[in-house]
Amino acid sequence: MCNTCGCNVTDGNRHLLTPPPKGHVLGNNPAKILNGLLEHNDRQARLNRARLDEQGILTINLMSSPGSGKTALLEATIRQLNGTLRIAVIEGDLETENDAERIRALGIPAHQITTGTACHLDAHLVQGGLDHLDLSQLDILFIENVGNLVCPASFDLGHHRNVTLLSVTEGDDKPAKYPVMFRAADLMLISKTDLLPYLSEFSPERAESALRNLASSAPALHVSSKTGEGVADWIAWLSAERENYRNLLTQQKTLTPRVETEGRKVHALGPEITFRPLHPAI
Numbered sequence: 001m002c003n004t005c006g007c008n009v010t011d012g013n014r015h016l017l018t019p020p021p022k023g024h025v026l027g028n029n030p031a032k033i034l035n036g037l038l039e040h041n042d043r044q045a046r047l048n049r050a051r052l053d054e055q056g057i058l059t060i061n062l063m064s065s066p067g068s069g070k071t072a073l074l075e076a077t078i079r080q081l082n083g084t085l086r087i088a089v090i091e092g093d094l095e096t097e098n099d100a101e102r103i104r105a106l107g108i109p110a111h112q113i114t115t116g117t118a119c120h121l122d123a124h125l126v127q128g129g130l131d132h133l134d135l136s137q138l139d140i141l142f143i144e145n146v147g148n149l150v151c152p153a154s155f156d157l158g159h160h161r162n163v164t165l166l167s168v169t170e171g172d173d174k175p176a177k178y179p180v181m182f183r184a185a186d187l188m189l190i191s192k193t194d195l196l197p198y199l200s201e202f203s204p205e206r207a208e209s210a211l212r213n214l215a216s217s218a219p220a221l222h223v224s225s226k227t228g229e230g231v232a233d234w235i236a237w238l239s240a241e242r243e244n245y246r247n248l249l250t251q252q253k254t255l256t257p258r259v260e261t262e263g264r265k266v267h268a269l270g271p272e273i274t275f276r277p278l279h280p281a282i
């Protein structure tokens with residue numbers, strides 16, 4: 001799939017594809033160049049994370065299919081927190097400033113990244129987003145990834161936790177069908193639960209059991225941004241993660257998200273490429 005769509009080439013890393021100078025370690029083998037992009041991504045992600053850690057900003061990557069309620073969740077979160085934590089948002093979409101405008105309308109700084117054709121954010125794009133924010137004024141940064149249940153899970157952005165939304169309109173089999181995305185989740189949020197009375201075919205139990213079948217122990221919470229049901233549980237999860245993160249920082253450690261190595265294979269070319277685990281598990 002991504003071997004043909006070229007989605008691992010973004011405006012943030014396109015410059016790395018220019019022919020390398022003679023004697024450059026990547027040579028001109030496309031497989032090596034694409035593997036090089038992933039290595040460059042990881043290197044940039046580590047720099048992003050160090051920058052965020054310096055300021056103690058817990059950074060959450062929100063992923064899901066298009067329209068499952070990521071921006072609505074952010075709006076509900078901002079309302080619920082009511083200024084008790086300093087928040088900013090980096091928005092990722094192929095086109096439009098719509099989501100960033102929705103966040104700014106609530107008085108929260110937001111930077112929109114438009115990827116053009118790329119179906120995921122990467123660490124280079126996020127680095128550009130960080131440059132637009134005053135990091136000295138933040139407690140939590142949310143990154144709303146491009147709506148896509150496949151590719152975003154494979155890219156470390158330098159963030160700390162992955163949150164994957166599954167809206168009840170999508171069907172409870174999605175964790176089984178999109179294992180790379182759901183295995184990468186540190187938290188699964190079943191969203192739009194106010195619609196459950198109209199969607200008797202969706203079973204939250206079946207959705208959670210599909211997640212467990214992936215050997216994931218990530219918590220599964222229910223939320224409706226429309227009615228506010230479950231928003232307090234989500235905020236409690238965020239607060240616990242923030243406390244854990246701050247404790248780790250005092251020990252010169254940090255939090256790292258789950259990033260799926262199997263998905264990374266999809267984003268590379270050639271059988272000769274070997275993958276290493278991205279991070280020591282915390």
Ligand SMILES: Nc1nc2c(ncn2[C@@H]2O[C@H](COP(=O)(O)OP(=O)(O)OP(=O)(O)O)[C@@H](O)[C@H]2O)c(=O)[nH]1
Nearest residue numbers: 065066067068069070071072147192194224225226
């Ligand atoms: N009933 C109901 N509708 C919701 C809820 N959350 C979001 N929606 C609606 O779902 C649609 C998409 O919501 P968004 O928040 O824009 O979804 P998104 O995941 O940010 O979409 P993209 O950024 O395009 O991927 C909008 O019409 C929302 O009003 C919810 O909890 N309940």
Ligand SMILES: [Mg+2]
Nearest residue numbers: 070071099144
């Ligand atoms: Mg959105």
